[in-house]
Amino acid sequence: xxxxxxxxxxxxxxxxxxxxxxxxxxxxxxxxxxxxxxxxxxxxxxxxxxxxxxxxxxxxxxxxxxxxxxxxxxxxxxxxxxxxxxxxxxxxxxxxxxxxxxxxxxxxxxxx
Amino acid sequence: xxxxxxxxxxxxxxxxxxxxxxxxxxxxxxxxxxxxxxxxxxxxxxxxxxxxxxxxxxxxxxxxxxxxxxxxxxxxxxxxxxxxxxxxxxxxxxxxxxxxxxxxxxxxxxxxxxx
Numbered sequence: 001x002x003x004x005x006x007x008x009x010x011x012x013x014x015x016x017x018x019x020x021x022x023x024x025x026x027x028x029x030x031x032x033x034x035x036x037x038x039x040x041x042x043x044x045x046x047x048x049x050x051x052x053x054x055x056x057x058x059x060x061x062x063x064x065x066x067x068x069x070x071x072x073x074x075x076x077x078x079x080x081x082x083x084x085x086x087x088x089x090x091x092x093x094x095x096x097x098x099x100x101x102x103x104x105x106x107x108x109x110x111x112x
Numbered sequence: 113x114x115x116x117x118x119x120x121x122x123x124x125x126x127x128x129x130x131x132x133x134x135x136x137x138x139x140x141x142x143x144x145x146x147x148x149x150x151x152x153x154x155x156x157x158x159x160x161x162x163x164x165x166x167x168x169x170x171x172x173x174x175x176x177x178x179x180x181x182x183x184x185x186x187x188x189x190x191x192x193x194x195x196x197x198x199x200x201x202x203x204x205x206x207x208x209x210x211x212x213x214x215x216x217x218x219x220x221x222x223x224x225x226x227x
Contacts, residue, residue: 032212043203043218044155051213088155092212098143098213099168102155 004103012109019076023089033072036092079110114138117217124225133189137206144187145205194226
């Protein structure tokens with residue numbers, strides 16, 4: 001079973017719409033969950049991280065975590081063309097707090 | 113704003129040659145990492161380094177790889193005998209605390225091409 005799974009996309013949404021990105025993970029002991037954004041040819045940059053079940057909001061971004069379902073999502077409200085990128089879900093390993101495992105990413109395209 | 117700096121930005125090497133990828137982490141950070149990303153594929157963890165020793169490594173990080181912090185500012189990844197399949201973007205990252213509970217800052221990457 002793959003450790004972190006994401007829909008590869010591409011996901012296309014019109015400008016101003018809500019983009020919903022999903023991620024599941026296999027290690028039930030994982031404690032920290034991250035969303036990174038990666039523009040083509042660039043390095044990953046952190047959008048937000050979440051540790052506790054429920055929602056965490058930061059500006060236009062909301063991360064949602066459900067540990068029972070081993071599911072984490074990212075909602076982007078009022079999507080902008082500049083949000084077009086690949087979104088990487090990352091999870092820390094159960095046995096090591098400094099090893100973070102990335103999913104394959106979901107490509108998002110925001111259409112003006 | 114402090115940033116992680118990697119050199120060179122692009123390295124071309126012949127198969128079998130040794131390469132050293134260099135990184136200058138953010139100065140007050142204590143945890144250092146190398147990741148790689150083969151074109152079109154996911155970001156893969158290679159190794160984490162803390163207190164002058166490897167704290168975690170993946171199955172990818174075999175005997176042909178090594179890391180070193182030769183002085184107070186640089187963090188290097190050495191690939192002893194490069195293979196074609198080592199061609200990838202290599203990212204260095206650093207963090208104040210273990211990456212599992214804080215933001216890790218990534219450098220801009222070194223694109224390694226093995227020919």
